[in-house]
Each structure stands twice: as C-alpha cells, then as structure tokens.
Amino acid sequence: MSSRPSPTAARTRTGVLLASVAALAAGALLPASAAAATPVADPHATAAVLDLDGAGRTPAVHGADGAYDTASIVKVDILAALLLQAQDAGRQLTDEERGHAEPMIKRSDNKAANALWRQIGQASGLEAANKRLGLTSTAGGPGLMWGLTRTTASDQVRLLRAVFDDAATTSSPSGATALNAQSRAYVRTLMGQVVPEQTWGVSAAGVAGAPNALKNGWLQRTTSGLWDINSVGQVTVKGHRYLVAVLSNGSASMSDGVALVERTARQAVA
Template sequence: MPNRPRPPQHMEIPARHRGRRAFAGAGVLLALATALLAGGTAHAAPAAVDRTTERSGADTGPPAAEPRDRTRVTAAVLDLDGTGREPTVYGDDVTYDTASIIKVDILATLLLQAQDAGRHLTAKERAHAEPMIRRSDNAAANALWREIGRAPGLEAANKRLGLTETKGGSGTRWGLTRTTASDQIRLLRAVFATGGTSDASAGGLNKESRTYVRTLMADVASEQAWGVSAAAGSGWALKNGWLQRSTSGLWDVNSVGRIVVDGHRYLVAVLSDGSTSMKDGVALVEGAARAALTSASGQ
C-alpha cells in the first residue's frame, strides 16, 4: 500500500527497555518514531473505520484497573534469518489489549485442535477463518472463539506454541485478551518459522497449517494493509487490530506480522494504547515499526 502524505504529528513515546540491544535502541526508537511522524512518512488511517465493528466481542468488560494519562507503545523485532530466538524489545514489555490481532491466535488454536483430531478444517470453519483474517470479520471471530473453547482453549494452545504472557479475555470478550509484544513474536514464530515450537512433532503447527495462516495474512483487505507493512521492503503478511475503549474513548491500535527488508525476514509486533484517535494510533504504530526496524537492521 503506497504511503500517503499526512499532517505533522507530535506524540510522546515512552521508551523504557529490556536487554542490552533494547537499551541501545530505545532512544533510537523514540527519536526516529517522533521524526517519522513529524515528517509525514506514515500511512493514512483506513479510509472508513466502523467504530462499532471492533467492539463486538471486545470492549464489553469493566474499566481498566487504573487510568492512563499518556500514550504507550512497545515494539518487538526478531530477525527470522538470524541465529537468535528471542526478540529485541523497544519499550516496556507489558500487557496490552489485543483487539483483533487475537484473530491470528484464534486461528492457530483452531488449526491445532483440528490437527489433534486428525482432520482438516471443515468448509464451515474455513468460511469463518478466511474473512476473520482477511477482513477482520467479528461475527466469524465470535463463532470460532466459541468453537475453540474460548479463553481456556486459547491458553491451552498457547502453552504448546510457547506463549507465556497471554491471557484470554473473559467470556465472549476475545478482543480484551491481554498480551505482550514478545509473546506476539512467539506466536508469529510458530506461524512463520520452521522447527522448534512451530514443528508439529513438538506439539505445534504443521506445515500445512502454517502455510494456511501465512497465506491469509499476506492477503488482507487493501484498507487494512497498514501497520508493520510501513517498515517493509519487498513483502509482508500481517494482522492489525483497533479498538476504541468505551470507558475512556481512547484507542488501542496494534499490528503484527512478517516483513521483508533487504532480503531479510523480520517478525514485528507493535502494540499501543491511549491514542486519542484511530488516525493517531496508526501513525504511532507505523512510526514505531519503522524506527524499530531501522535500529534492529543497523541501518
């Protein structure tokens, strides 16, 4: 999706950090993301945002434990062609609402359950899975959330996939699942990597399941092709999530996926909350993704 000019934006991005590389890059993330936003390099927000759509199954829970008075963002990056298995995290690796990025996890859980039963997805399951990822369809997510056994089913699958900090939303509230940027990299690794927890012999997704998820994430609707794709060079596959919290009016905006830069495949997760508009949230996520990739790739 081509970049489109946007007006200058100025937003504080807190950049505390973990690990040696994250410590070195946190200041870079802050400076570069701010410069990118001010320079107008981010995509415009999706042309039409239905403010009720992402609320289905999402923002029906109680208020957050404590009010926040500033925007937060965390980015995590893993060079899939490198030797490391843990991502570099820029910002505090704390939990955020997933909004619709949870739909990748819902699909991964469904596929694991089908593998366990020795079967392929049914035509009805595919009819839900494909619009759930490509168009972020909430009715489809509601149906599959029930089918996988809601939060307990999700968490059982995540344990096998190596996620350690993701807690499913209560009842029907899949969009209020809480996760961290590093846990989202673990999920992406289960989809896009080979071996280890992504290998069916280790209890993870088999090759057919991984290919199915990748294919859908590489073919999302054009109006949703924003987010981590802003940092991509020659290719990307992603899932975005956005949610306006009814308790505060502020926006959760997230993006996760695999991008290709200079022939290297990177897994990228950017989570944010507290933006005053969808537009600002998209700009924040894209600026953070670009800055994190600049730091991680040594450009």
C-alpha cells in the same frame, strides 16, 4: 505492497476502519463510543522484532514489555488454536470453519471471530493452545470478549514464530507437536491477503513491493475514549524477513494510534 498509502487510499482506509470500529459493538468487543469528557491522550507503545534470517531467536524488545489488550490481533491466535485442534483430531478444517477463518483474518470479521472463539473453547481453549505454541504471557479475554485478551509484544513474536519460523520446534510437555507445515502455510496465506484498507501498521517497516503479511487490531475504549492500536506480522527489509509486533494504547484518535504504531515499527526494525 507499498509501505505508505496514497492520500486517496488513506482517506478510504480511515473511513472503512472507523466503520469497522462501530461494528465492534455487534461483536465481542466494547462499544466504540467516545467518553463524554475530552480524553487526555497518554500514548504508549512497545515493539518486539526478530530477524528470521539472523543468527538468534530472541526478539529485541523496544519499550516496556507490559501487557496490552489485543483487540483483533488475537484473531491470529484464535485461528492457530483452531488449527491445532483440527490437527489433534487428524482432520482438515471444514468448509464452515474456513468460511469463518478467512473473513476473520482477511477483513477482521467479528461475527466470524465470535463463532471460532466459541468453537475453540474461549479463553481456556486459547490458553491451552498457547502453551504448545510457546506463549507465556497471554491471558484470554473474559467470556465472549476475545478482544480483551491480554498479551505482550514478545509473546506476539512467539506466536509469529509458530507461524513463520519453519525452524521452530515448539511442543507441549506431552510431546504433541505445534502447527504443522500445512497449518503454518494456511495462516501465512490469509495474513498475506488482508484487504487493502487494513494493510497499515507493521507493513510501514517493510520496503515497497516486498511481500508482507500482517494482522491489525483497533479498539476505542468506552471509559476514556482513547484508542488501543496494534499490528503484528512479517515484513521484508534488505532481503531479511522480520517478525514485528507493535502494541499500543492511550492514543487520542485512531489516526494518531496508527501513526504511532507505524513510527514505532520503522524505528524498531531500523
């Protein structure tokens, strides 16, 4: 996967993503309409990085590790919660569940996310799963607004560890295990099959042709017209696998937010 798209791909990507933002009004997120007044940009970004092939398991955090709205990166967390519930019941995902999970991750389908958010028990179900996955600073969004889940960059690396780190042994106090090998492989596969127009973000920190897996989120706020742009995933640099989470808010445009996220990811991995 190339870390930088061609000009044609970039134009295609922008058009598709803006169309996706407009569709959020049909899902659980806030409508994507700009505020009447010209927004005053106040961009902020935080990155957390963990070298999976390094010695430690504590992520390096760049910036203030405060809480940000997730937008669509929460879809990875929703899928993890669904898989934990299926494991607890001793079953595989049904065809219907896979029919929601796959478009939810691959092309960020909001209707699919709505269905699975309800199925896992909304915020309470997400938070119960997160206790087992090792997350400590993530609060589910109110009601059906899964995209307003609040999280930190370091918590997103904890979630990525639960998916990508085979050495992780996170479990609940009751002894129930976290994601098994089959569940981890399923999430990894879907994150590696995101549609091309949504492969911006942390992939910019990887090298061309190396395997990457990611999930992005984007949301324009109705109150300010400013953008939340987030990206989480695994990239490969010089033979090392890095888990990278970049969260941002306050950008004047989506393109500004994407550029901020990609610049922050490259600097954090470097």
